[in-house]
Amino acid sequence: MLRLWACLLLLGSIQIQAVPFYGDFMPHLTHPLPAHRNLFAPLPYAPFAPLAPLEPQDPMHAQASQRMASVWSGPAPLAPQLHSSSHLLPLFSSGYDTEFVPLEHQQQPQGRQETAATVPAQTPNGVEQKPFNVDTITTDVNSPNPAIFFQQSFPFFGNEFFNSFGGFGFGAAQEPWWKGPNVCTEKEEDETVATETEAEETVDTFGQERDGVTNVVRSPLFGQFQFSVNSCAEKPNKHVCTKIVNQNGKKKTLTLTRQCCYGYGRPRNADFTTPCEKIDIKDVEATASDMGAKQFLESARTAGELADMLGAGSGKKVTLFVPNDAAFMEYRGHHQQENNVEDAKAEASKPSIYKLHAVLGEVQLEDVPNEKLLQTELPDQKIRINSYQLPAALGLEPYRFAANCVPIEKHDKLSEQALVHTLGGVLKPLTKNLMDIIRERADMSIMRTVLEKTNLSAMLEDDKPVTIFVPTDAAFDKLEPHLRRALKEGRGCASNILKNHLLDLTFCSLATVPGAKTTAYNLLGEPLLLNRTHRAANQTGPTPIYINNLAKIIDADIMGTNGVLHVIDTILPTESALPMTSLMSQKNLTIFQRLLEASGYDDQFDDLDNVTIFAPTDKALQNTEWARMLKEQPELLNHNLDLLEFLNYHVVKPMIKTCDLSEKSLPTVAGSSVRLNLYSTHALFSDVMNRATVNCARLVHFDDESCGSVLHQVDRALTPPKNNMLKLLEANPNYSKFLELVRKANLTQLLSNDSRSLTLLVPKNDVFEELNESGEGSKPADPMALVKTHIVEDVVCCAGIIPTNWPFVRSIESISGQHLRITRDRRPKIENAGVTKCDVVATNGILHEINDIIVPRPQRQQQQRPQLIPPGAGYQPQGDFDVFF
Secondary structure, eight states: OHHHHHHHHHHHTSEEEEEEOOOOSOGGGTSOOOTTOOTTOOOOOSOOOOOOOEEOOOTTSSOGGGOOOOOOSSSOOOEEOOSOOSOEEEEEESSOOOOOOOOTTSOOOSSOOOOSSSOOOBOTTSOBOOOEEEEESOOOOOOOOHHHHHHHHOGGGTGGGGGSSGGGSSSOOOOOGGGSSSEEEEEEEEEEEOOHHHHHEEEOGGGOEEEOOSSOOOOOSSSOEEEEEEEEEEETTEEEEEEEEEETTEEEEEEEEEEEOTTEEOOTTOOTTOOOEEOOOOOHHHHHHHTTOHHHHHHHHHTTOHHHHTTTTSOOOEEEEEEOHHHHHHHHHHHHHHHTOSOHHHHHTOHHHHHTTEEESOOOGGGSOTTEEEEBSSTTOEEEEEEEEOOGGGTSOSEEEEETTEEEEEEEEEOSSOEEEEESSOOOOOOOOHHHHHHHOGGGHHHHHHHHHTTGGGGGGSSSOEEEEEEOHHHHHTSOHHHHHHHHHTOTTHHHHHHTTEESSOOOGGGOOTTEEEEEEOTTSOEEEEEEOOOOTTOOSOOOEEETTTEEEEEEEEEETTEEEEEESSOOOOGGGSOHHHHHHHTTOHHHHHHHHHHTOHHHHHTOOSOEEEEEOHHHHTTSHHHHHHHHOGGGGTTOHHHHHHHHTTEESSOOOGGGOOSEEEEBTTSSEEEEEEEOOOSSOTTOOOEEEETTEEEEEEEEEETTEEEEEESSOOOOOOOOHHHHHHHOGGGHHHHHHHHHTTOHHHHHOTTOOEEEEEEOHHHHHHHHHTTOOOOOSOHHHHHHHTEESSOOOGGGOOOOOTTSEEEEEBTTSOEEEEEESSSEEETTEEEEEEEEEETTEEEEEESSOOOOOOOOOOOSSOOOOOSOTTOOOOSSEEOOO
């Protein structure tokens, strides 16, 4: 007891620091191991901290200008978030601790990583976005070191745990490079008052997460509370750790950057223990020559512009984007041919060309966020930097970089005067936005008109980054007439079709990799699959890129001030934006679609909004009178009012998907109603409705959306009923004997009441005649009881009758109180009678023709306890779903 009190007193004098602990057991599945890792690599010795929290990605929500474009193998990579967690492991410290706890052993891939000091772009819910990803064809992923896996799963043991067992350890301790020689350290500290949003991410006493109300965190029972988040990121030549401490409403951010000192560096993809070593720094022209890009700087020096590009001796740091020799020579030849000048070198010596490739400041690409605009030394001209993460399985560098969609081939090479990056092309001045470019192109006149009619042109004139795949005028000619008309007039869902061609980020062709599938998400949130083909043996120039295996990019990477434009040869359709007639054609509902066209009302159907269409399949229509007329006398269908009534009877309002269906009657556009019924086909779970009918026609395919409406396919044409049950009996002479019994039972009013929903089971006359011949056909003593046994107060379509066996027996209840077992063999069966003709629709229900008379049976006396006997002679089910145990 004394020892317990001593511990409590000690706790009262200690400040509590809570550090988040995250039990992510398999981080290597979402962050592939670097290439230098092997199964039994020695474990590095360094203090270890909890893993950064991982959040799922949602490419649908984020400001495009803040996104980091990524390419990934399998699922999109997960990004660390700086916020509190409900899973916390409290640690104790003796003061306001500012020491950094590195996380470099989380096995993050080498290459460009976001530092914690630069918080990734987030949506309001705190999830960083990944606009596209790549699934590689190869699946060769390095196996994780078991020690590293264990440490990632149980970080609270620390590195010392694995090397504290003598010869049983996992390897000798090794120092990371940033603890070695030639490393310079820079420390930054910033203190602010926590905002209301940050105050919500507070941790109450004993590490319990709660919603913050104010910026002040209540002190716990013992000592003062502080909450901190540590995060580290490692790059080839830089290690950045950030610690964010929130104490009593004050937010303190401490950033410690360790990097190779000037003149020192590390090879790319080097082991984390490889120290910073002396590098050979040369003159900028010699450096560019070593990188295969000497022609551009020689031309700049000849033109007298090189000194201005390098800051004119001001001593300021400069970054040069230098085209390689092949790209620059191609640029010279192209301008000589275009401008018909003899001295191509003089043409290429324009000052704007050179200053466009120079940026003040030392710009290391691994520190530049995606979509960053760099101001060049040429006034009003900027370079847009984009980065695309590649899957490790491809064996390439972790990232590809582009400057105005020109590939950056080699980067971050230090020279005496500047930091040098080499390009696979020459940058050109950008003066027009994407909409201006489209207006100037003669082969994009239709696209320009559609963009302006749908008001999407404003997006292409804004400053936010956009990618648009623009079909040529010839691509519009490939469309079927209804879709082409809708697009040209800007009606219906034309804007949705255009949004299928738009991305809210800059997507350069560089992002596509041969042998991998690149997925980008458009403004509809739908994926676009881009596939770059492999280069043929004798092929020159870039390999073609296909979108959704449908459209080919015929002119790529046309840059504007606000993004990039790619020209495609085919329009990218999306089902959610197709006109209804186009969707029917795509779903092979050709007869119904041709009837619409032949009637002349197809445009009227395309203009419908918020409707549900039950379209019969071709099999359901092929033997109808309408199909015969369509084939033999199509001219009689033009503006045929009977045909219009038939078509409109398949359309109801509003738009109803299958998940919203319920048993009810819905008015059609034709005026009369259709009846929806739901049934279960599960023998055990009879309450799970998984089959739907409309006027007893079964829905066989459903939920195809089209421009604010929905299309369901049914296996039978729908015809408006003209008669009630009584009139159906009177109109068919084969039902005269049953009709006689109905009249004797005084039930004619029941069968003529249009407000009822009935199922009538009708034996034909020959059934009664067979019974008379066999001597069993004496007149029933109680005609009313017999007729009532054949009437059910519900609509039971044949589609709702399924095979059932004991003990899963289903029954329906007639209005006489009899429970009639229903099942299906070769045909639907109700008690002893088989159904020979199904689903004759009346205004007040349906009629089934049966091949036997259902004779009423006396009710079985109520049993005190259930009898465990199978159904047989004398058995009467007691409910709609009788189960025997």
